[in-house]
Amino acid sequence: MSKWPTDAFRFVLVGNPNCGKTTLFNTLTGKKQKVANYPGVTVESKRGRLISSSGRKMVAIDLPGTYSLRGRSPDEAVTRKAILGELDGEPSPDLIICVVDATNLRLSLRLALELKSTGIPVAMALNMTDIAAAQGIEIDVEGLSRGLDMPIVATVAVDHDGVVALVDTIDQMAQTPIARQTTIWHEQTADEVRTAHQMASALIRNHVKIPEHADRWTRRIDSVLLHPFWGIVVLLGVLFFIFQAVFSWSTPSMNLIKLGFDTLGETIKMTLPDGMLSSLLADGIVAGVGSVIVFLPQILVLFFFIILLEDFGYMARAAFLMDRIIGGVGLHGRSFIPLLSSFACAIPGIMATRVIDNRRQRLATIMIAPLMTCSARIPVYTLIIGAFVPNHQFGGFINLQGLVMFGLYATGIVAAFVVAWAFRIFVWNGKSEPFIMELPSYKRPSLRSVAINVLQRAFVFLKRAGTTILSMMILIWFLSTVPGAPDGATGPAINYSFAGLIGHALQPLFAPIGFNWQIAVALIPGMAAREVAVGALATVYALGEDHGALGATIGAQWSLGTALSLLAWYVFAPQCASTLSVVRRETNSWRWPVSMFAYLIVLAYLASLVVYNTTVALVG
């Protein structure tokens, strides 16, 4: 934080969800941002530096969107605590900027009145004034400013002029500091909320003219996107397009990244003398970092669409359409977005559960996220399906291999619903929480702001997953390498390592589900990440990097029962150390990752047991 002067003027951005606050924050601070976690909670703080035209150094802090300071959810509580200075090492700010959507003033004005009661100076950024003007909404800014007794600056989140005026206003307020009043804030009772609404309504009556049916476009778009039939058609189309994009657009860059890390590993092996150091660097560190970064293109494409659709306003519609389907098992319509992300990787999916503002539904969503088939399972599925499932065509367009792949995805989704339902009944004793969600008016997203947010997610992903998986990879490398093979050894070196010992020791446990010792050994390094199992199998069969030969080898040596059993195993098994450590971080407790590991292992074992024995009984 050395570049962040401690004596800088600090202001916070507070506003309703969907008021364009984050876009405004991105325009204010550009790329000079820092994302960190507040101590003790899982909510992120975003802060950015800026310098006014007079040369004053300022720090802007973007707080989670909220309708009131009452704040039940961790997100909303952070907003209140940050404002009242109740967070450790975080004094209350010098100024509050209340960001307000000019097309939707009522709730914002109530929040502005509540913010004033904190005694901290408040100014208002009247955002999206361009859209309000286009809708024929007339706002008497001076009158409103007098009525609220706070300066108001008209802004357009993506436009420079209004933002410059806002910074100038902040600068003037910093120049002549207003004495801070003692706070009279307290949690509002229901009747106080009603009174505040009446005050806000009076302000609107006196200073704002809203034409009947101001927002025609949102109504028109919604008549299609929320239509019982066409809404679903569009949603499926959007999902299909996103998945196509995630899997096809990112393939070339993923191959390039993989090639880069493979080359780097080989260069290290050729340059350094054979030994532990070269193996640690090439097989442990470079391969470990590579196995995380290879998912970056998918994460970038996925988050690009998620953030684009969120900024456009569509994500709330998707949640509306999906709520009945996933709400029945105790999830929230908003669980849909994180679960969707989990098809790329459970890590960003679990990170994205922050959009769910109640704890029970958030935890349920986290717990089932690993059941969504992530892209790391695809190499394992492809290997086994390619070796065991014939490439038959039915009726010209259905392919048997594709059908098995689809079945694996479907099994994961159905299992997730069952687990969520069981979670609600047995863990939360049937309790649920309200589903009340604003459907924001549609807005044209700012590509610059979307880009900044996507890069931020990518950075957080690399940092979180990178640090954890790197240390896990080094541990797993150690288990798979030490002790080395004795002189005159005939089998592959991994057979003599700790992983080999553990694998052989566990093999009797795996025998009932049809796993041979090679699979049992490969599952140990496979804990690093699911796709690592493919390379680990190649190592166990002493085939080197030739995965084509691996398909032929297992095709010849495994029974169909073993192959299908391993597929079933991979639908459920928690073969991903970094998912578990992200769950630890997001839930701030060991209880959840441990329960997750336990229930997934049990499900995996049972599923494999059923699949193996059924197959053996049918095929022999």
Next chain:
Amino acid sequence: MGSPIPLGSARKGLRGIVASVGDNSRQPLGLATDFTDELERRLLEIGFVEGARIEVLHEGFIGGDPIAIRVDDMSVALRRSEANVVMVRPFI
């Protein structure tokens, strides 16, 4: 103006005025008290106050649930069971 009905029973196209929010002893909801208290506060905070103009804009595709409601100048989605806490006096 008709007599108040629970918002949860309203069909698409209904327009009216919020008559009351919460503490609805005439409508046993089968929901826990702390749940309804929380619900009342959240509904108030998002704009369901006495006198607010209401229009049922959309219904979900399974069983018409959840519903999308126009509340004054904004749209809000909620489940019918939760909407029952709000009583609406329909325009006739």
